[in-house]
Amino acid sequence: MAKADVRELGSLRTKLFYGFGSVAYGVKDQGFTTLLMLFYNQVIGLPAQWVGSAILIALVFDAFADPVVGQISDNLRSRWGRRHPFMYAAAIPVAISYWVLWNPPHWGNEALFAYLIVMAIVVRTFITFYEIPSSALAAELTTDYDQRTSFMAYRYFFGWQGGLGMTILGFAVFFKPDATHSVGQLNPAGYSAYAFWAAVVMVAAILISAWGTHKFIPYFSVPPKRRMSIGAMAREVFETWSHWSFAALTASTLFSFVATGVLFALNIYFSTYFWHLGAGQIAAINLVLVIAPFLALAVATPLSRRFDKKRATIALFVGCLVLYCAPLVLGVIGLLPREASITVIAVLMGFALVTTTLGIACGIMGASMMTDVVEDSQIRTGRRSEGVFFAAISLVQKAVSGLGAFIAGLLLALVHFPQKASPETLDPAIPRELALVYLPTVIVLFTLSILCLLFYRIRREDHDANVMKLAGELAQSRMAEISADDTTTHTSKAALPAEAGE
Helix, strand or coil: CCCCCHHHHHCHHHHHHHHHCHHHHHHHHHHHHHHHHHHHHHHCCCCHHHHHHHHHHHHHHHHHHHHHHHHHHHHCCCCCCCCHHHHHHHHHHHHHHHHHHCCCCCCCHHHHHHHHHHHHHHHHHHHHHHHHHHHHCHHHHCCCHHHHHHHHHHHHHHHHHHHHHHHHHHHHHHCCCCCCCCCHHHCCCHHHHHHHHHHHHHHHHHHHHHHHHHHHHHHCCCCCCCCCCHHHHHHHHHHHHCCHHHHHHHHHHHHHHHHHHHHHHHHHHHHHHHCCCCHHHHHHHHHHHCHHHHHHHHHHHHHHHHCCHHHHHHHHHHHHHHHHHHHHHHHHHCCCCCCCCHHHHHHHHHHHHHHHHHHHHHHHHHHHHHHHHHHHHHHHHCCCCHHHHHHHHHHHHHCCCCHHHHHHHHHHHHCCCCCCCCCCCCCCHHHHHHHHHHHHHHHHHHHHHHHHHCCCCCCHHHHHHHHHHHHHHHHHHHHHHHHHHHHHHHHHHHHHHHHHHC
16 A cells, blocks of 8 residues: 555545444444343343343453453554554454344243343454554654644544434334334344344455555654563553543443443333334434434534633533433423423424534533543653553443443332333333333433533643654654764764774
8 A cells, every 4th residue: 555645634534534444333333222221132032231230241341341442452562563463454354243143042031141241242342453553653644733723523423423324224124113023123023134234334344444544654753672571561551540530521421321331222212102102103203303413523623723622521511411402401401392292302302403413512521621631641651551541432322321321220210111112001000100210320420520521621722732842852862872873873973994904
């Protein structure tokens, strides 16, 4: 592959290739957060708390895998750089394991519980091998404060489009009602086809993104040669994670993603049992949401230029929380009918479009803030640790489908939500009770996330100063290397006559 021009690093083409890879994570995330609880609980028949517990157990394994992958990728020296060997290697295993997850054997509940644990661990481990190194590329592709927001905007754009695209295909094409299943999303027949095409999309997205960014490998940082024990590796990880702004941002992300996990796991329950929506109507709402990533992509970078990232993120967060809760509150108090009428669907579409746009823009800002932590930490530790930082973000993102799904399972058990329930015969008081315990849960979690953001300290001027200082240190280091090379050359030349005389 021909060497790239350094000017291409910030080009639209580069942003498209970089962002496109997140389609794979978006598809995986959509499946875990939107469909996995419903599939194993209402379609397969496992108790909700069992499903939530299985996903939470898998999260414990991620707590070990994510930082290890991040640390290794930060220090890997190879012909293909630090990140790309992981990205290429993950593609096929991610696709195969994701398909197997959605095609469980016909076993008893205890065996299926173990099967779900194992497959959730396998899928999430393989996606870790791709997502962490791929995410970490953003901090190397650009050091510009606003360009980083732009790179992350494209990453979130494709991630959301990947997830929404598979959601729409699922509800519009694969999940069809039949003689024994009047609600399409409760029909087990469609999930195998969904899993196959999801796997195809994931492997294609990973390989295309890795290939499209491959030529920039010569411009990326090369770690120094060193031998590291497991103990030293662990110490470096904890030292890196002790950064104050990183800790504040990670805590904020943890609370918000756990809340989002509860939200996504139960949204499909509210759509099916509270609003009585069919698969086609859910597909129509998700089709409208395809506009949201475009809107978020358009507003994220201008907001980054106009306002400080922290203030913009908090404002987006508050607006998203208030507007998200509004339709469900109106439904609980009786101001919005709990029926699949055109008016209700239009209201749900409008609120969903606005809140999704605000949520994506908020996520873009948060990810861009994380890239700015890289240089701030490098000044303090002397190391570039993009992989370790994004390992933490990957871990808390998986809490969306881990701890969030676990809490969702507890809430379902709390209101005694039955397995394999029919929307036509289910007592309407049960989904209403679910809403009454669900709303306070997500409000508290999102509020804690907003409060954590107040402790983030890196402003635009701080980032610019960090970049200038590191550039100066790099220039001095190169001058010292040139001077040392010149000294060695002159010494060697001076020694030649004496050597000849001998």
